[in-house]
Amino acid sequence: MEIKVLGTVSPYCKDDKNCPGYLIRGNKTKVLLDCGNGVTRNLKLPDDLENLNIIISHLHKDHYGDLLSLAYATYVFHNLGYLQERVKVYIPEPNMYQVSEGYTDDDGWGASRLVKKPLIDYEFLQNLGEEHYFELIPYNENTKIEFEDLNISFSKNPHQVNTYSTKVVNKDKTFVYSGDTGYQGNSLVRLAEDADILLCEATFLRGQTRLTDNHLYAYEAAKIAKQANVRQLLLTHFFPEIDKELYVQEARTIFENTDAAEEGKVLKLGGIK
Numbered sequence: 001m002e003i004k005v006l007g008t009v010s011p012y013c014k015d016d017k018n019c020p021g022y023l024i025r026g027n028k029t030k031v032l033l034d035c036g037n038g039v040t041r042n043l044k045l046p047d048d049l050e051n052l053n054i055i056i057s058h059l060h061k062d063h064y065g066d067l068l069s070l071a072y073a074t075y076v077f078h079n080l081g082y083l084q085e086r087v088k089v090y091i092p093e094p095n096m097y098q099v100s101e102g103y104t105d106d107d108g109w110g111a112s113r114l115v116k117k118p119l120i121d122y123e124f125l126q127n128l129g130e131e132h133y134f135e136l137i138p139y140n141e142n143t144k145i146e147f148e149d150l151n152i153s154f155s156k157n158p159h160q161v162n163t164y165s166t167k168v169v170n171k172d173k174t175f176v177y178s179g180d181t182g183y184q185g186n187s188l189v190r191l192a193e194d195a196d197i198l199l200c201e202a203t204f205l206r207g208q209t210r211l212t213d214n215h216l217y218a219y220e221a222a223k224i225a226k227q228a229n230v231r232q233l234l235l236t237h238f239f240p241e242i243d244k245e246l247y248v249q250e251a252r253t254i255f256e257n258t259d260a261a262e263e264g265k266v267l268k269l270g271g272i273k
């Protein structure tokens with residue numbers, strides 16, 4: 001299993017840094033975890049579209065912003081005869097009845113206090129699939145996806161909308177991606193237990209203002225890595241203007257084997273090539 005880092009920053013792209021996206025390759029299957037703004041420019045098209053599955057951790061714009069770009073690429077490459085199979089896009093199933101505190105219309109589909117109509121919703125994505133070359137598949141925390149070479153499972157985490165962490169197992173190797181998550185009550189220690197790599201969001205540095213517990217400080221990501229007994233911690237989801245090394249330094253005071261994910265790097269389980 002190989003993991004290519006396509007994007008590591010939020011909430012916007014800067015220079016050669018993109019919003020979150022990670023391409024996992026088994027022997028046959030490819031899985032793109034999140035499709036944030038800019039990740040398409042780090043994909044190799046049309047090759048990477050073949051046998052591609054996309055899993056969106058949650059419907060915040062920094063995690064799905066490049067779906068439009070990729071949808072159009074599938075349309076063009078299919079029409080040119082390069083793409084025979086639809087690209088499968090797994091998205092969190094809508095929770096029509098959830099009304100979170102402080103939100104009037106948070107149904108888990110990217111709505112917010114200010115945006116009364118979600119920018120992206122089921123109908124929009126279905127149209128995207130039909131007009132382009134996507135197949136849309138809703139998932140939840142009980143979903144298991146079993147490819148020939150990769151097994152995938154999920155756990156739900158505290159965040160403003162329905163948000164999932166993803167566990168990818170290839171034979172005896174385990175990779176876990178946090179998605180976005182708050183610290184209190186998150187499921188990562190359980191999901192990432194004894195994992196080879198935990199790719200974990202570290203949005204804030206200790207002392208930075210954090211209005212609500214929807215994201216992690218770097219030291220909290222390190223505490224999770226230590227409690228879960230993972231082999232290696234890779235931090236991601238940085239502010240574009242802040243030096244990644246500061247996040248790494250903070251985390252290493254708690255968990256030594258910590259590095260920062262970097263655009264273009266290919267991770268082998270146990271190390272970075």
Ligand SMILES: [Zn+2]
Binds near residue numbers: 058060159180
């Ligand atoms: Zn988010």
Ligand SMILES: [Zn+2]
Binds near residue numbers: 010063180
């Ligand atoms: Zn995010």
